[in-house]
Amino acid sequence: MRVGLIGIGKLGTAMMKHWSDSNQTVAVYHPDKLKAEKFVQHYQHGQVLMEKDLLNLDILVLALPAKEVIPFIEQFIAKEIGTSSMHVVNMATTLYTKEVKHKFPHLSIYGVKFMGHSRELLERGNGLFIAESPLPSSIQKIFQFLGEIKQDSEERLVQVNKLATYHAVKTALDIEREFTKKELDIKYVERALTSIAPEVLRSYSEGTLGHFGREVAAELQRERRSILDRT
DSSP, X not given: OOEEEEOOSHHHHHHHHHHHHTTOOEEEEOSSHHHHHHHHTTOTTEXXXXXXXXXXXXXXXXXXXXXXXXXXXXXXXXXXXXXXXXXXXXXXXXXXXXXXHHHOXXXXXXXXXXXXXXXXXXXXXXXXXXXXXXXXXXXXXXXXXXXXXXXXXHHHHHHHHHHHHHHHHHHXXXXXXXXXXXXXXXXXXXXXXXXXXXXXXXXXXXXXXXXXXXXXXXXXXXXXXXXXXXX
C-alpha cells in the first residue's frame, strides 16, 4: 500500500515515528526536496516522495494547518491529480471535512482528526483519532499503528479541544497568580507548570494519585459539596 504524508511539523513527525517503528513505509513530500530528505533520514521506513509520483498513491495524509489544505488540493486539481483514485485524509482540526468535500466533490476525501497533543503522541503513541464517517479499511490499517479511531462529529472534537485548552490555560494563570502573590521564585513557577501540574493531571486521570494528591482531591471534593449544599 502506497502511503504519502504531506506535513512534517509536530503531528507529522509524531505519526512518522510510529509508522516507521511499525515497519509501515511512508513517502514524504515537501516542495523543498532537501527538507524532505533531511526529514526521512531519521526513519528507517521513510522515503522521499517526488511530485510526479503523487498520482500513484493509495492514501495521501494531509497533516497541514487548516489554511493550507484547500490550496494544496487545488494545486493537485490543476495538475490533474484529482483524477487519481487515491484517498485523501484531512487532519486539520479546524477545517471541517464536509467543507473540503463540498469544494472537491469528485475526490475521495476522509476526515481523521487527532484529539490530544502531538508531543504525547510522539512519546507515548496510543493516540485517539476522530472520524465522522466509516473509513476504508486501508485508512484504518495505517492509523491502527497510531492508536484508536472513534466515530464522532468533528464539531465535537473542536468543542473538546477548546474546553480542555480553556481550563488548562486558566489553571496555568491561576498558578502564576498564586505563586506571584506568595512571592515565590520564578523557577518554582516554571517547575509547577512544566512538571508538577502536568504529572498530577496525568496521575489523576490514570487513578494513580499519591497520598498527598488523594488528600487534596478529597479536600476539593468536600469544598465542592459544601458549595452545592449552600446553593
